[in-house]
Amino acid sequence: MKILALSMWLLLIAVTAASSSDEVVAADPICRADSPEWMKFERGRQLFLKEWSRKEGFGAVRYDPHLDHTTNSCSTCHNYPRGTAGSGGNSAGYGGLGRNTPHLFGVGNLEAISEHIRASVMAKYSSNGKFIDKSALTGERIVIEAMPGVLVDFGSLSQRPDGLLDIDPSFVVWFVDKEGRPLPSMDEAGAHRNIGSADVAGFNLFHGFPGWAVSDHQYPSIRMFVLGAWKTIFGLPFADALTKPVSSGEVWAGRSVGGRRQLTIESIEQVGNIIGPNSSDADAIEHFLQNHPSPARRAVTPEILRGEASMYEMGCTSCHTPSWRVPAAADVRFAEWSVELDQFNNLSKVRIGKPAGESRVIEGIFSDLRYHDLGDRFREYTWIDGHLAVRTKFKTPPLWGVSSTAPYGHDGLSQTLDAVIRRHGGEADASARSYAAANEADRDALLRFLESLSLFSINQAIEFKCSSKVSKARIQP
Structure with a gap:
């Protein structure tokens, strides 16, 4: 039980009664806090909370002058509730613009959806299993079924006037x-390549799930998200054998222990006598985040049920897609959590199963994981490389846990x-107008529903109910 003393996280293991049809024997790893799976989970949590010192490599490398040495711990930004991969404050961005820190509860489920989206696109449009030939550019809409009858449009297989793809x-x-093989963005003559370039046979892609804005920490996996933070924010030297490029221009690496395909990433492995984190550390944080609980209700x-119905009636769910179905192959977790909260957002019941x-x-996520233009009140104007840039599109944020993430x-x-809600415009203008025009009782009900979607603290004594099946994501009183 040393791991519990280290973390101050008291895991009180209790096996369900033998009369249950979904009984898991006490010897099952999921029922033992000292099992390799839970020990690795806790090690990953400690690395997530860790404050890297100068002696351990913090700030030893300057990868990005705009972001280097911003902070020395994941928990500096992701810190609410304390001890979790939660939300955080508002940090300054380019030109003094703020950037709100999203929580990472349920990020393993986001990763699963993202993997499913890419796999669906490749299965439908790639004839060789490696990339999508440009002959597939027929103008067809890229539509993914989130749930039966619930379709999400990710753009079209067509060429824009600038030669790039009209894809989300x-x-x-x-x-x-x-x-x-990947081609450089510029050809030998110094011109930008496009889909019509003679040496371009097609394209490859991944779906990036972290980040608010285009190019903002867009990665296909949790591991790449962590390595990106180590590199650009912490300025750490690190050695991850899995993602280290073997040859120039290589994009894809292998699959991690966590089951996800990774990208290659250049890094400096050592600075003087300083050796930063390694593959084992990356494995542990990946494991922790993949198995981190999702928000609860x-x-x-x-009144809350009335507010949930209003989400549909006002058109909010046209972007805030409530749920996604993913195949078994996309699920790499070793544990599944079902959590009930009391009126004060404290844990009233936790059940963990295989x-x-x-x-x-994946219920209650409320996001289509694509980008939308929400009008002038959301746009950002900033200078990049001496040019005025306007950021017009932002990814639909998942609403689970939203009551804990103000502002x-x-x-x-x-x-x-x-x-x-009232700030929404652009593609969401009709929904915002519907909300504004609704009677006060309906608006209040919608707000009560959103306020019921909460993060929670895991730094308290909790009872693990070992079960091979867990209740659905909807929390009942």
């Missing part, structure tokens, strides 16, 4: 030659849920 910017795209009341090993529905908006400029 949640996808990171690169051109490839006929062997599937407080006890459901008639994933069922079949396709499942709101990617920039944190909206202090209340009511304010951020």
Whole structure:
């Protein structure tokens, strides 16, 4: 039980009664806090909370002059509730613009959805399994089914006037030659390559799930997100054998212990006598975040149910997609959490079981994981390389846990849920108008529903109910 003393996280293990049909024997790793799975989970949590010192490599490397040495711990930004991969404050960005820190509760489920989205696109449009040939550019819409009858449009397989693809910017795209090898963005003549370039046979892509804005920490996996922070924010030297490029121009690396395909990433492995984190550290944080619990809901009341119905009636769910179904292959977790909260957002019941090993529905996420233009009140104007840049599109934030993440908006400029809803325009203008025109009781019900979507502290004594099946994500009173 040493791991519990280290973390101050008291895991009181209790096995369900033998009369239960979904009984898991006490010897099962999920029922033992000292099992390798839980020990690795806790090690990853400690690395997430760790403050890297100068002697350990913090600030030893300058990768990005704009971001280097911003902080020395993941928990500096992701710190609420304390001890979790939660939300955080508003940090300054370029030109003094704020950037609100999103929480990472349920990020393993986001990763699973993102992997499913890419796999669906490749299965439908890649004839060789390696890349998508440019002959597939027929103008067809890239539509992914989140749930039966719930479709999400990620743009079209067509060429824009600038020669790039008219695909949602949640996808990171690169051109490839006929062997599937990545091509530099510039050709030998110094011109930008586009889909019509003679040496371009097609393109490859991944769906990036972290980040608020285009190119803002867009990665296909949790591990890459962590390595990116170590590199650009912590300025750490690190050695990850899995993602180290073997040859120049290589994009894809292998799959991690956590089951996700990774990108290659250049890094400095050692500075003098300083050796930073390694592959084992990356494995542990990846494991912790993949198995981190998702947000929970407080006890459901008639008013909360009325507010949830209003989400549909006002058109909010056209972007805030409530749930996603993912295949069994996308589920790499070793544990599944079901959490009930009391009226004060304290844990009233926790049940942890083994994933069922079949396709499942990730309920209550409320995001289509794509980008939208929400109008003038969300736009950002800044200078990049001496040019005025306007950022017009932002990714739909998942609403689970939203009551714990004020202020709101990617920039944190909206202090209340009511304010951020009224701020919506552009593609969400009709929904915002519907909300504003609704009677006060309906608006209040919608706000009560959003306030029921909460993060929670895990730094308290909790009872693990060992079960092979867990209750659905909807929390009942």
